[in-house]
Structures are given as C-alpha cells and as structure tokens.
Amino acid sequence: MSFVSHLECPRCHLGYEASKLAAVCGCGSPLLVQYDLEHVRRAVTKEAIAPRATTMWRYWELLPVSDASAVVTMGEGWTPVVRLENLGGSLDLPHLYLKDESVNPTGSLKARGASCGLSMARQFNIHDIVLASAGNAGGAWAAYAARGLLGCHVFMPQDAPEPNRQEVAAYGADLVLVRGLVNDCARAASEQARLRGWFDVSAMREPYRIEGKKTLGLEIAEQFEWDPPEVILCPTGGGAGLVGIWKAMRELRELGWLRGNHQPLLVAVQSAGCAPLVRAWESGAEEAQPWERPLTIAAGLRVPRPFGDRPVLAAIRESGGGAVAITDEQILDGMRLLARQEGLLVCPEGAATLAAAVLLRDRGVLTSSSRVLLLNTGAGIKYPDALQRASSRVAP
Numbered sequence: 001m002s003f004v005s006h007l008e009c010p011r012c013h014l015g016y017e018a019s020k021l022a023a024v025c026g027c028g029s030p031l032l033v034q035y036d037l038e039h040v041r042r043a044v045t046k047e048a049i050a051p052r053a054t055t056m057w058r059y060w061e062l063l064p065v066s067d068a069s070a071v072v073t074m075g076e077g078w079t080p081v082v083r084l085e086n087l088g089g090s091l092d093l094p095h096l097y098l099k100d101e102s103v104n105p106t107g108s109l110k111a112r113g114a115s116c117g118l119s120m121a122r123q124f125n126i127h128d129i130v131l132a133s134a135g136n137a138g139g140a141w142a143a144y145a146a147r148g149l150l151g152c153h154v155f156m157p158q159d160a161p162e163p164n165r166q167e168v169a170a171y172g173a174d175l176v177l178v179r180g181l182v183n184d185c186a187r188a189a190s191e192q193a194r195l196r197g198w199f200d201v202s203a204m205r206e207p208y209r210i211e212g213k214k215t216l217g218l219e220i221a222e223q224f225e226w227d228p229p230e231v232i233l234c235p236t237g238g239g240a241g242l243v244g245i246w247k248a249m250r251e252l253r254e255l256g257w258l259r260g261n262h263q264p265l266l267v268a269v270q271s272a273g274c275a276p277l278v279r280a281w282e283s284g285a286e287e288a289q290p291w292e293r294p295l296t297i298a299a300g301l302r303v304p305r306p307f308g309d310r311p312v313l314a315a316i317r318e319s320g321g322g323a324v325a326i327t328d329e330q331i332l333d334g335m336r337l338l339a340r341q342e343g344l345l346v347c348p349e350g351a352a353t354l355a356a357a358v359l360l361r362d363r364g365v366l367t368s369s370s371r372v373l374l375l376n377t378g379a380g381i382k383y384p385d386a387l388q389r390a391s392s393r394v395a396p
C-alpha cells in the first residue's frame with residue numbers, strides 16, 4: 001500500500017491521479033507527489049521508525065511505492081553525519097557537521113533517486129528507462145536498472161568525467177555521448193523516450209526521483225533527533241536534492257514530528273563557472289536564465305539550464321535560505337582541507353559547501369552558535385583529476 005493521495009503541479013496546481021505513471025505537468029512544470037499525511041500520522045510514529053532497518057526505505061510511508069516487490073534496493077541511505085571538530089575549531093564554527101553521501105551504492109546521493117525512481121518504473125511495468133546525466137546520475141540509474149532487470153539508456157556530454165562514463169558502460173547500460181551540454185542530452189533523451197516508448201527519468205522529468213532524494217531530509221531530521229540544523233548547505237545542479245530536502249521538512253512539520261519551530265535555511269551552493277540559480281536568486285527572479293559556457297570541475301553542478309528552476313527557487317525562498325557561488329579554486333582548497341584535516345575524501349560538489357560555510361560566516365549569516373550541515377554529495381575517488389589538482393596545491 002501507499003499513502004500517496006495524488007500528484008500536483010506546484011505551478012498551476014493541477015492534480016493528477018497517482019495510479020498513472022507521471023511525467024511533467026501539461027504546463028511544463030515538474031510534478032510533486034502529495035501524501036495523505038493525516039493518514040500517515042495515524043498509521044506510524046517516529047518512535048515506530050526508530051528501530052527499522054537503516055536504509056532510506058525505513059520511511060516507506062513517505063515514499064510513493066505501493067508494491068513492495070517492485071523495490072530495488074542496495075541498502076542506500078542512512079549515511080553518517082560526522083562532526084567536523086578540527087575544521088569547526090579553526091573556522092570558529094564549533095557546530096559544523098557533514099553528512100557523507102559518498103558511502104551510498106555507486107558513491108553518490110544519486111542512489112536515493114535511482115532506487116525510488118527505478119522501483120516506481122518497475123511498479124508500472126516499464127521495460128526501458130532513458131536519462132541525461134552530467135556525472136553521477138548515469139552510473140546510479142544504470143546500476144539500479146541492472147539490478148532491477150530494466151534496459152537503461154544514458155545520454156552524457158562527451159566531456160563528462162571519465163569514471164562516470166566508464167561506470168555506465170560497466171553496468172551494461174547503453175551509453176550515448178553527446179557533443180553538447182547536459183540540457184542537449186536531456187533533449188535527446190526525451191526525444192528517444194517519445195520515439196521508442198522509454199520512460200524519461202532525467203532530472204525533474206518525473207516526480208519519483210525527488211521522493212528518493214527527500215529521504216536525505218528525513219534522515220537529517222531523524223539524525224539530529226528531529227531538531228534539524230539551522231542551516232543546510234546543498235550542492236545544487238538540477239536541484240532535486242534541495243527540493244527533496246525542502247519537501248521532507250514540510251511533510252515532517254505537517255506530521256508534527258519536528259521539535260522546535262525553526263525551519264532549516266536551505267542554501268543552494270553552485271559553482272561560479274555555472275551558477276544560473278545564484279544569478280536568478282540575486283536578481284529576485286522566479287526563474288533562471290541559461291548560463292553561457294558553463295565550466296567547472298564539479299560535474300554535478302554543471303547544469304546550465306535547470307529544468308526545475310522555479311521549484312528550486314521557491315524552496316530556497318520558502319526556507320528563508322539563499323544561494324552562493326564558489327570558484328573552482330575554492331573547491332580545490334575545500335577538498336584539500338577536508339582530506340587533510342578531517343580524513344574525508346569529498347567530491348568537488350561537496351567541497352564547495354565548506355567554502356560556502358566560510359563565505360557565509362564572513363557575511364555574518366553563520367555564527368559560532370549556528371548548527372551548520374555540509375552535504376558531501378559524492379565520493380572524491382570518482383574525480384581523479386580534481387584530486388590530483390587538490391593534492392598538488394600549496395596550502396592557502
């Protein structure tokens with residue numbers, strides 16, 4: 001069973017039946033899954049969840065899958081939250097934490113979206129999925145598709161990191177390299193979906209990936225004993241992660257499971273070489289304009305034209321948060337610092353959140369009393385070029 005009531009467009013508020021496979025709204029906006037939270041509240045308590053298996057599926061009442069036999073899982077989720085005592089001390093941020101998504105299957109937070117999305121594809125008897133990916137999504141969906149026995153077709157920019165291209169091929173997916181950017185890949189993917197009857201699972205083209213990423217927010221709340229940190233720094237490319245965390249907090253508040261009254265401020269962290277959401281945020285716009293010539297070592301942030309720009313900007317606004325851009329040089333410094341001072345080999349996207357914390361401390365947004373959570377979205381080991389550059393750097 002599931003507690004889903006319907007799907008809803010956050011833009012035109014049109015509702016869709018949950019029993020049909022969903023893509024995007026007729027108005028062009030991504031759709032969001034809505035739950036009967038009153039029913040959830042009567043069916044389960046947070047105390048009942050506490051002893052469950054430590055994977056993201058411990059929150060199944062807040063996930064859209066109704067057929068348990070459709071679930072494709074490799075134990076994703078329940079990743080550790082570590083306190084950064086050394087860096088927190090030197091940065092005068094004594095309550096600095098990092099949630100380490102690198103230990104997920106396939107080495108990134110993309111496993112959460114793929115586990116949920118692939119499970120929904122199986123529930124709807126889909127035989128083939130297709131997606132665009134700039135980095136880790138391709139490997140994650142290819143791995144879950146292999147395990148779930150679905151065909152998988154991945155369109156990637158030809159200059160995507162080599163380990164990401166290799167993992168897609170290793171899992172037996174069909175890899176198509178595109179001379180262009182991830183939005184060109186997304187266009188090709190949706191065209192092939194239409195022509196061949198494949199299910200398009202590119203970021204924000206269906207509502208189930210966000211639900212998987214939502215478990216990141218549910219876990220943050222539970223791991224902080226239902227009193228989430230004041231500020232969460234989210235590396236943001238397509239924005240499904242940030243929207244997922246925002247949605248988690250909203251649902252938990254409605255369930256009455258959160259202690260305290262504050263809402264975590266969600267800060268989108270982008271790369272200065274590709275920061276369409278930061279630019280939109282700073283100009284007060286509700287949608288982002290495409291970023292020309294995007295270039296950054298943080299492949300997961302190289303999304304020049306995020307399809308879900310409106311819901312991302314709305315989530316930032318509603319949380320009272322913001323958006324900041326970090327240079328590749330600062331990213332490399334962050335990788336170096338986290339490795340040498342905390343023993344964490346983070347991905348460039350995750351390293352950007354450390355630089356963002358320093359920037360927000362300098363602006364006075366973060367103080368020594370703030371509980372601040374960095375998200376390391378993936379494994380540094382998947383970025384050999386960035387690692388090499390980070391470790392050959394002279395200490396700043």
Ligand SMILES: *Cc1c(COP(=O)(O)O)cnc(C)c1O
Pocket residue numbers: 108109110135136137203235236237238239240241242300301347349350377378379
């Ligand atoms: C995909 C990805 C991101 C960005 O996540 P979105 O949900 O697309 O905003 C950040 N870091 C890594 C390592 C990623 O793979």
Ligand SMILES: [Zn+2]
Pocket residue numbers: 009010011012013014025026027028029
């Ligand atoms: Zn709509």
